[in-house]
Amino acid sequence: MGADREGARRHRPARAAAYVACGAVLLAGCASMPDNGDLRGVESTPRQDSQVRVFAMPPAEDAVPSEIVQGFLEALTSDDPNYRTARQYLTADMAKTWRPELSTTVLTDGPGAQADSPRIREDADEVSFTLTGDKVATVDAQQSYAPATGPYSSTVHLRRNAKTKQWRIDALPQGVVMGRTDFQRNYLSVNKYFFATDTTQAGTSARPTAVADPVYVRKHVDPVTHVVRSLLKGPTRRLDPVVRSGFPTGTALAKGVGALTPDERSRLTVPLNDRAAAAGRNRCAEMAAQLLFTLRNLTPAVEEVELRAGGEELCALTEARADRVASRGSTQHPDYLYFLDPEHRFVRIPAGSSATQPDPVPGALGTGERSLRSVAVSRDERTAAGVGLDGKALYVGSMVSGGSLEKPLLTSAGQTEEDRLTAPSWDARGDLWVADRDPGKPRLLLLEDGAGEPLEVRTPGLGGRVQAVRVAADGVRVALVVAEEGRSSLVVGLIERRREADGRSTVTVVEPRSATPEFEQVTAMSWAGDSRLVVVGREHGGVEQMRYVQVDGSTPDVPTPAALTGAKEVTASGDDRLPLVAYSVDGIVRLPSGTQWQKVTEGTAPVYPG
Template identity: 25%
Template sequence: MTRGRRATVALALLLALAGVAGCASVPGSSPVQILRRVTDGETPVLPPGPVDGTDAGGLVRGFVEASGSSTDDHAAARQFLADGTAQDWDAGAGFTVLDSQFDTVPSPGAPDPSTDLTRIRIRGSSVGRVTPSGAFEPEQSPVQIDVTVVRTDGQWRISELPDGVVVPLDEFRTSYRDVRTWFVDPTRRVVVPDLRYLPAFPSRAQAARVMELLLAGPSGALLGAAGSQLGPEARLRSNVALAESGALIVDLTRVGDLDEVGRRLLAAQVVLSLADVNVARVRLLVDGIALLPDRPEISREDLADLTGDAQPGADVPALVAAGGRLRGFGASPSELPGPLGNGGYDVESAATTVDGQRLAAVARSAGRRLLLVGGGAEGGVAEVGLSAVDMTRPSWTPTGSEVWTVLDATTVARVLVDGAGGLRTGQVNADELAAFGPIQDLRLSRDGMRVVAVVAGGLYTAAVTRSIDGEAAVRNIRRLRPDDLGEVVSADWRSSEQVVAITRRPDRLVAQVSVDGLSVQGLLVNNLTPPLGAVAAAPSRPFLVTDQTGVWSFAGGDQDAWRQVLGGAPDAVPFYPG
């Protein structure tokens, strides 16, 4: 939601998505006692107000830096405004996040400051905006905002400015915190995270804010892809409160009919979202009655099986396609048995499911590419009826029922695998993504809700939407930080909230990027030999990249250099399960 303005909360609530209806009714109502409201918290240290004697440009700069604090409707920033302007300025009209480097300079043709009236231009680059639902949407573009400044009693104050907030990135990171709100995948199998941002203060108000976001539904990034068990009529029956046991009481009403699966999914949405604001246990009620009768108080651990970001098991290894063969890593990397490892096919790239039970590979044949699908690394494979001059590295859905690849940089194809191993080919509607140019790489997230793609050298994320009849499409496309990444070569999912990309930019060969593009962090690359050719990532696993000498591993932490795990293989394509 737009920070600090309660009025926009009501608007956000109108965006709630319809929940999935179930079978059984929720039990009838009974009274609930509110023990303590959880809407107040510690008072933050507000940014300082204007300093006497500050020149016009310095005053405007101080205003921008103070705008990061949303406390009391941006009271700190309003101190920089003239009296009437402070009352009229609508901080909730928009929320732009600037790159931390910005200038305040005299506007072209501005009156001389000696006249006690001048105009100052805020000049910088936007990295994106924050929506009323608390989501960050990336958009790098130049920003020029002119404000009028007047001098009264010897002190400059802003007398005229556009509505909305402009906040430097550093100030935004200080004043806001990220929170994962959780929604339901289309198959009602798991819940998936949706990244939002809340004011860091007061912290004890964050539980109530999280519930407002859940009731408002998924952000624009997942709109049409994820659903909710909280339909448009759902609301809080009373304010969230703390019980004597320390659990947070959340009492909902108008949630509609819920079957057993729906109850657990709803519990997961609420409990996992609140866990991100340090709520350890939730007493979750519907009309005063426990939602899960056998769990009066619910913790994150009670619902861990419903989180959708599937992680490869420790016993499912990373593999690599190198020299036309599939092999493992280790002190003495050995080729895998079967036609993919013994040279029966000229393997270019491959992927296994999260559990390692199924494998897909792209093989070269007479100047074209074939897709092969079969059992695990040691099982047989069958040629699928797909052929192209070029074919991207394959990628599996979390259930192992679909594998995706891109044909000739234009067509996103998928192969559906049934329980008996039967194969059926189909397409994904990716016209919106292909409109940006050739699709050079595409990876499904391990919860199956998004893709990360390299298109014409740009890094993009998008949602995977599915119709009732099972058709898939790529929607809600966002380009991430083009000015900071330059030309991107390949990308993979580190987690559901973070991707890793390799680029042609010398000072940022390997970069971690948040899924919404807010955060970009370059990794140390002091002993890699560019250009880099491939990258692989997975939760709690070392990064893998291919340079001109082979495959290198980087675990982060105290490790200060990459370690080579496969030499003499500049064409290698490493991959983790998923």
């Protein structure tokens, strides 16, 4: 997720691409550039040092059609602001109407190009090329990433200018297209932040809860300004139903504002239009907090934000004070890591410590009176939930010494352990989630405040049975492992809550989307940040692996966890200073940063709060 720093190095398309590629700086292999016929793919720039910037060169004099197409495609992968060089490959009319910001199509490899005519006649004045490839993802006009599959095909038409005799592109699809490697080099994933509409962190004051909305921006083309403009435009369509912005509707950068750059004290001044002028101090603090949360991983660093409108300061906020304005899951530091010992008793060790000897958890569930199969601890670490060893019953109890274990709040009628209750999960409101896998009545259930009659959560558009459930710290997203037709996949949906006229609550999981479309089986998963999860699973015909994924289905730019044999369960904290913890064939193991897995002790079912 961190921003790459800028550097400088030139990158030449068309004929110039051959000079640089064969000169061994930027291009991995030379794309052939015939006068006619087949034009090979332009997936030509492997991952590079983060300091490297790539710039295109304009079309050469008397360039043939294949060179024009090649040069244009290469220019799409450059760091040229507003694609000024790419537009030089277009006719004047096409340059005015082409809108590259509308979409980005990502292919497995760079687009291949084939002339529609086997051979271009010397006296021809027009020709078409078909661009082809296999889709990996798309990024829409809101900069929102979505996995995609299937073949890609589009047509590029060229015409020779009657006066200059130069070939130029006069028809092409809107947006841009490039290979996955060039996308990874050119684009950066950034979390924009908004506030949950009706979620307050359990055990805290009425601070709003910040929700991450990941978008992709061009890495080396003034990302600070582009991210600020994107934030002011509001959340992406998918997240919009469950979040709000502190910025008044219509807020934008003041007219004439150019690039935004923090000063030598890492203070960023953001001039806004008059729509922001009426915001009071509290709302202005929310606006500034949104900016600081959003810009925290970009370079150069921003440690303070000053908002201005009409030539006057509205407010200023430092990074240190931003977490007092709103809560974020990634700032929560749990006190303990919890798990079950070999006798299926509920125990814990201090989070992040090197301790290996656990202590019993205080409260009724920690007495050992009930053998447990799985556990969950509320985010304030005051209440625990546990599922009995046979998977039938769900128990909830206070983590205070001296209490007795009450009757189960929920019982499954499933015939086998695998057809009964999943491990439970607590959300930010203090509500408890669990799925009943009974084939005769599969249900996703919620117990408000961890008590009372279970509420069945509506799951329209979600096929199969829920095999695992984990609610994000932001309280508006839920991750589900769903099994259907021999496959199990990780699905992330939005939590939509309503209060009906008769006072009843309804909860619905909407917009469910796969976060691991390439996985055939998902074994375990956990939230590992504001918009990131860690997943154990395997692709078709592959071996089991552990990796990080974003909620939008993209792969974050972070190191992959070290390999772990036989991982059955995994847990992570939003605080990335705490290690991953897993249950594997070796028992409870943890992964300190930059090292290999280390055994902690014997046991099962490790969990951080949540």
